[in-house]
Amino acid sequence: MAHSIADPPTQPLTESTFCILAALSEPRHGYAVMQWVAEATAGRVKLGPGTLYGALTGLQDKGLIVPAGEREEGAERRKVYALTERGRSALTAEVARLDGLHALGLRALETLGGGR
Amino acid sequence: MNRTKTFWRFFLAHQDAQQEAWLEAQARRGWHLVKPGIFGFRFEAGEPREDRYRLDFQTTSTLTGQARLDYLALFRDGGWDCLGQAGNRCYFRARPGALSPEIHTDPESRKARIRRELRVLGAVGGLQVWNTFQVGARMSRASWQEGGSAAHRTLGWLFPPLFVLSALTVLLLGWCSWKLWRALRAEG
Numbered sequence: 001m002a003h004s005i006a007d008p009p010t011q012p013l014t015e016s017t018f019c020i021l022a023a024l025s026e027p028r029h030g031y032a033v034m035q036w037v038a039e040a041t042a043g044r045v046k047l048g049p050g051t052l053y054g055a056l057t058g059l060q061d062k063g064l065i066v067p068a069g070e071r072e073e074g075a076e077r078r079k080v081y082a083l084t085e086r087g088r089s090a091l092t093a094e095v096a097r098l099d100g101l102h103a104l105g106l107r108a109l110e111t112l113g114g115g116r
Numbered sequence: 117m118n119r120t121k122t123f124w125r126f127f128l129a130h131q132d133a134q135q136e137a138w139l140e141a142q143a144r145r146g147w148h149l150v151k152p153g154i155f156g157f158r159f160e161a162g163e164p165r166e167d168r169y170r171l172d173f174q175t176t177s178t179l180t181g182q183a184r185l186d187y188l189a190l191f192r193d194g195g196w197d198c199l200g201q202a203g204n205r206c207y208f209r210a211r212p213g214a215l216s217p218e219i220h221t222d223p224e225s226r227k228a229r230i231r232r233e234l235r236v237l238g239a240v241g242g243l244q245v246w247n248t249f250q251v252g253a254r255m256s257r258a259s260w261q262e263g264g265s266a267a268h269r270t271l272g273w274l275f276p277p278l279f280v281l282s283a284l285t286v287l288l289l290g291w292c293s294w295k296l297w298r299a300l301r302a303e304g
Contacts, residue, residue: 016222031193034215049194050172050219053187054228057178078193079186 013094019045020055020065021083021091027068029078030056056081064090119161121147126155128288129237130295132171132205139207143167152200152207168210170196170219173233179204191219204236223303230300234293241289248282255279 013021023036034047047055059065064087068080083091123142127135139149139157144166147159178187179201188198195214199207208219220226255275 014222014224016224030190034194038215046216046221048216048219048221048225049191049196050170050229051221051225052194053178053190054225076189076193078189 012097013090015045016047016051016055017059018091018094019047020052020059021087021094024065024081024083024087025091027080027082029071029080031078033081059087063087120150120158121161122156122158123147124156128295129233129292130299132173136169136171139169140167143169149199149207149209152202152205154202168214168217170208170210172206172208172219173229173236174204174206175232176204179206194219204232227300227303230296230303234296234300237289237293237296241286241293244282244286244289248279248286251275251279251282 019037019041020033022040023033028036030049030052034049034052038046056065060067060081063084065081066084068082070077071080072078125138127138142149142159144164146162146164148162148165148167149157149169150160151158174187177183191198191208194216195211196208196219197211199209201207210217220229255272255278
């Protein structure tokens with residue numbers, strides 16, 4: 001199904017979805033996504049395989065990512081995924097939303113006198 | 117040669133956590149799952165271990181063809197070995213050093229998993245309700261129509277127990293669905 005770039009998801013992304021889209025800033029297979037997310041979040045976010053499989057399937061259905069071939073590593077052939085334009089715009093929109101919230105939070109902390 | 121043994125046990129659809137705990141208890145006693153089933157579980161004797169078992173419920177489309185290979189490859193990469201499946205339920209055991217301690221690590225995927233199971237239970241429950249009405253209708257026809265067909269006269273006695281069995285199955289499916297629905301609500 002074709003999706004327009006003008007209609008990114010209106011719902012905020014879940015933490016797992018956000019991390020997966022961020023991991024796919026360059027094409028990666030599922031295992032690399034799990035590793036990248038664990039490393040990038042210093043182990044705070046660990047994607048379980050059930051969660052990752054469901055998220056990858058859902059993101060493909062929404063047109064945010066696409067399969068981008070396979071990568072052979074030893075005896076394993078792993079499916080590689082890449083962001084689509086729609087996925088890139090969803091990630092951009094979410095970063096802007098989080099930026100806004102971050103600024104709001106900093107202002108609130110300053111008001112409370114506990115700013116960093 | 118490794119000693120194997122089959123344990124007979126039945127778990128209802130909403131009892132995955134109990135099933136996982138039971139499998140982990142067997143592992144601590146030195147019995148390690150090699151083949152799951154609906155009623156019978158085959159275990160292999162070995163050293164007692166602290167293993168982690170997790171069950172996943174998937175759609176048939178995920179469990180066939182290339183989708184199944186992709187699904188299992190992700191679990192294998194994440195450090196979870198598939199020991200087999202019973203119906204649409206897959207049994208996984210974590211290897212030491214698995215990338216995540218759980219197979220579902222966010223509420224959304226846990227809820228999606230419960231919804232998949234509820235959809236299947238809903239479809240089976242619907243069929244079973246229809247079946248119960250059919251058996252009930254035939255039963256009342258057999259008891260009210262004098263004479264009836266030869267088949268009714270011969271097999272008519274079967275309808276009451278079949279009706280009770282069918283109605284009990286509907287109640288059981290309803291109970292499981294209600295428990296799963298509560299688990300879904302608990303996820304927020």
